[in-house]
Amino acid sequence: MSKKSRIKIRTLLQKAPVGEQVIVKGWVRTFRNNQFVALNDGSTINNLQVVVDYENTDEKILRKITTGACISAEGTVVESPGRGQSVEIKASTVEILGEADPEKYPLQPKRHSLEFLREIAHLRVRTNTFSAVYRIRHAMIFAVHKFFQEKGFLNIHTPIITGSDAEGAGEMFRVTTLDPVNPPLTESGEVDYKEDFFEKETNLTVSGQLEVETACLALSDVYTFGPTFRAENSNTSRHLAEFWMIEPEVAFCDLDELMGLAEEFVKYLVAYALENCADDLAFLEKRLAEEEKHKPQQERSPMGLVERLNFVRENEFVRLTYTEAIEILRRSKPNQKKKFQYLIEGWGADLQSEHERFLVEKHFKKPVILFNYPKDIKAFYMRQNEDGKTVAAMDVLFPGIGEIIGGSQREERFDNLQARVKELEIPEKDLWWYLELRKFGTAPPSGFGLGFERMIQFICGMGNIRDVIPFPRTPGNAEF
Ligand code: 4AD
Numbered sequence: 001m002s003k004k005s006r007i008k009i010r011t012l013l014q015k016a017p018v019g020e021q022v023i024v025k026g027w028v029r030t031f032r033n034n035q036f037v038a039l040n041d042g043s044t045i046n047n048l049q050v051v052v053d054y055e056n057t058d059e060k061i062l063r064k065i066t067t068g069a070c071i072s073a074e075g076t077v078v079e080s081p082g083r084g085q086s087v088e089i090k091a092s093t094v095e096i097l098g099e100a101d102p103e104k105y106p107l108q109p110k111r112h113s114l115e116f117l118r119e120i121a122h123l124r125v126r127t128n129t130f131s132a133v134y135r136i137r138h139a140m141i142f143a144v145h146k147f148f149q150e151k152g153f154l155n156i157h158t159p160i161i162t163g164s165d166a167e168g169a170g171e172m173f174r175v176t177t178l179d180p181v182n183p184p185l186t187e188s189g190e191v192d193y194k195e196d197f198f199e200k201e202t203n204l205t206v207s208g209q210l211e212v213e214t215a216c217l218a219l220s221d222v223y224t225f226g227p228t229f230r231a232e233n234s235n236t237s238r239h240l241a242e243f244w245m246i247e248p249e250v251a252f253c254d255l256d257e258l259m260g261l262a263e264e265f266v267k268y269l270v271a272y273a274l275e276n277c278a279d280d281l282a283f284l285e286k287r288l289a290e291e292e293k294h295k296p297q298q299e300r301s302p303m304g305l306v307e308r309l310n311f312v313r314e315n316e317f318v319r320l321t322y323t324e325a326i327e328i329l330r331r332s333k334p335n336q337k338k339k340f341q342y343l344i345e346g347w348g349a350d351l352q353s354e355h356e357r358f359l360v361e362k363h364f365k366k367p368v369i370l371f372n373y374p375k376d377i378k379a380f381y382m383r384q385n386e387d388g389k390t391v392a393a394m395d396v397l398f399p400g401i402g403e404i405i406g407g408s409q410r411e412e413r414f415d416n417l418q419a420r421v422k423e424l425e426i427p428e429k430d431l432w433w434y435l436e437l438r439k440f441g442t443a444p445p446s447g448f449g450l451g452f453e454r455m456i457q458f459i460c461g462m463g464n465i466r467d468v469i470p471f472p473r474t475p476g477n478a479e480f
Pocket residue numbers: 166167206207208209230232238239240241243245247248403404405406407408447448449450451452453454
């Protein structure tokens with residue numbers, strides 16, 4: 001007889017091969033009455049019931065079947081008399097692969113706060129909540145590539161170490177091999193980066209956009225999907241110092257078409273989750289409903305998680321100019337009654353998350369795409385509009401999140417771009433190659449960046465961005 005191989009619990013529950021002998025392996029969630037193991041191997045949110053033959057199993061083994069232990073069980077698939085599961089395993093043998101001392105194992109079967117679980121990020125994936133989030137995150141990575149593959153976009157790897165600050169916000173992590181205590185100095189007493197590894201100043205990238213634009217102006221439709229780093233000291237539920245971004249760049253595309261692509265893209269991701277992650281979403285919906293019970297009435301969402309996802313999938317996003325948005329905000333109740341932390345006095349103000357969420361959650365009750373922002377609050381590469389005041393930028397705003405996408409049509413005219421670079425005092429020596437793209441076969445490209453974790457937050461209904469990435473990096477926090 002050939003050696004039996006392990007079957008995954010997901011496959012087993014789907015196929016329900018009653019009568020067959022199988023081997024299952026996984027981690028014990030609970031063990032009841034010295035007999036019933038709830039086993040999970042991460043292939044699905046659903047546990048498999050393994051019924052141990054306790055009369056014929058060594059007492060020593062029975063004692064080691066505890067929450068968190070890793071076991072292997074061999075037995076027959078039988079129809080389950082219990083509710084909520086089609087089949088279970090009548091185990092003839094159980095082997096302990098890894099014990100988990102019940103005195104010490106921190107994930108005993110009870111409710112744990114998300115804050116506590118962050119402190120044990122190496123174990124939290126063994127909970128239902130985090131395994132569901134990890135599986136959905138995986139499904140969304142696949143859906144991102146599928147979407148662009150179907151549209152004929154090429155995936156481009158852009159560098160993680162760069163010499164340029166794409167967003168011009170100066171919030172970068174330096175990459176250096178110089179001695180921090182005794183760095184080489186120039187004659188004028190500054191750190192001499194000519195002596196550094198790359199013989200210049202380098203940082204971790206804040207965006208792959210500038211580099212992916214080079215590919216765009218040869219391959220037409222391209223995208224990056226990589227890690228990005230921002231040393232901004234924002235301790236909010238929507239900011240990470242290390243996050244993943246998807247940045248498509250389209251060669252022959254104006255702002256209007258770009259907004260269409262952004263809307264189609266996020267709706268595709270939402271639809272993919274609804275169609276492929278139903279079990280995990282059902283669990284996360286219950287989790288969210290439970291969490292919301294403890295919130296004051298006015299902070300509760302009027303919709304459940306799945307209803308919210310369907311709502312986004314089925315409704316057209318509102319498109320609104322920045323100027324129109326300012327008018328709405330200026331006249332809004334929270335502004336009149338001075339309830340906003342940052343009051344909107346007039347045109348030119350940078351929008352804060354409270355304003356974005358007011359527009360989306362209170363005023364329109366729908367995702368909103370804002371466009372044509374004042375040039376002074378946006379990056380240097382955005383295309384200048386004829387009015388001399390605004391640029392062809394757009395942000396997609398989502399309920400509970402605020403900005404989920406930021407993008408623009410790019411300034412393709414060399415003179416305009418160079419003038420803006422000078423005006424903002426950006427060192428041209430770092431950007432010569434980017435400027436050169438506007439000299440040789442320039443085209444009007446457009447592109448945007450989707451914050452992957454913010455998207456996962458929305459899809460999973462998780463309030464804090466630290467809970468949708470395996471190992472969050474935030475100010476003062478790089479454990480694990
Ligand atoms: O608006 P941002 O800064 O745009 C860019 O980086 C452009 N280069 C994109 C492009 O046009 N190719 O960032 C894009 C998105 C934001 O809308 C937000 O969703 C996410 O990235 N994001 C963050 N997510 C988590 N933590 C942070 N600190 C983030 N900063 C931005």
